[in-house]
Amino acid sequence: MPAQPRVALIDIARTLALIAMVIFHFTYDLELFGFAPQGTMASLEWRLFAQGIAGSFIFLSGVSLVIATLGGPLALRKYLRRLAMLALAAAAVTIGTYFANGPAFVRFGILHLLFAASLLGPLALRAPFWLTLASGAIILGLPHLANWPFLGDVRLLWIGVTKAPMPGMVDYVPLIPWLGVFLIGMAAAQLIARLGKWPNIAALIDPTKPLAKCLSWPGQHSLAIYLIHQPVLFGAVYLARILAG
Template sequence: MASPHRVALVDIARTIALLAMAIFHFTYDLELFGFAPRGTMASLEWRLFAQAIAGSFIFLSGVSLVLATKDSPIKPQKYLRRLIMIGLAAIAVSVGTYVANGAAFVRFGILHLMFAASILGLLTLRSSFWVSGLLGALIVALPHFTDWPLLDDVNWLWLGMTKAAMPAMVDYTPLIPWFGVFLLGMALAQWIAHSGKWSVIAQLINPNNRRVQIASWPGKHSLAIYLIHQPVLFGAVYLARIISG
């Protein structure tokens, strides 16, 4: 029996996002080892693809925060344990990319954003959906309508409002505008809960169907797959490079 806090449609959506992410990183590795033309990943299409992947993960995380607590209060011990896991994973990504990429390491990537958003999102968790939606839209739009000279320093890169020359980074997902995307995911989930439609959505796909369970499995273990998939792909392409000479 599926958990009352899990919806197969959301898990499958996360699986699709993981598949897209694997395609992106595999192509990145192909270019890195000379199997794809130089400059492939710098093209507009691939940059937009990367942003769409990041946005989908962040949006679905906002949905999941509401969905996990819609029928019961947050269990502090369980929530803290997950926060620690995300925080340690973020540190591991920073350290790992520093070893692999040197100065282009991840200073504030998607896992760092997820860690911060999981804490900040609690501020509007019990608010009306329009509060999360309005605040989320404002944060997404903020970079296009304002400039903060006082924060115009590379030390504020985690916030996302700096205009200073940025160091090279293989992943950069600052609070502004990406926390806004997280809040928009929360707003959608809150609106669905307010409308009493989660039970309807949960019944759209039978979670006990074998094919559905297979398609949902990666989405249920997204953090582990996120951390493991790139080293596996990198190693496979590197091995192919050695074999091919």
């Protein structure tokens, strides 16, 4: 069975999310080394910007999971390879931030969330879009709908509604509510598939054009860029700090 062709619009959307992520982390590093005012990243605007970036990646991952099945059943080998890459990358982030950030290391960040969502998402592939959408909306609303006294153990922080005191973390993207964003992305893709509009969307941008290839390439390698960009930015700003005295 031929592989489902990539949709350039989705790849370019992921590229835009990567650009936003680089801007965010570069500003974080500037504040860390004294080039930006202290408290910059704690402002409401930057916190909303960070949530928007995370939401974009998670939503697009939900869309991509559905697109991967448009030509037939989910390719098991490719799916398992992606799961393994996500698991290794998430472990690398946890270990790396443990040594770099100490107690503020990443216990359950966006890569951990994407790994868990990729495990759970296939359960909704055969569901009608309205059920996937409703499930996503409920998960988004769960933190505001009830108290969760039985989730009082900090070891359950990956769920997202624990009432235990939370340690400081440089990245925290729990299942609740972020799995809801993933499911809403799936629902959007399922609705488009039901309406038969994916060929129209794929035809909006010719993926063979040089500009489209250039804009799509980062989005096609988002995991590698995610892992590499921050060490590069951190090192560059650190070097600038040394040169600036």
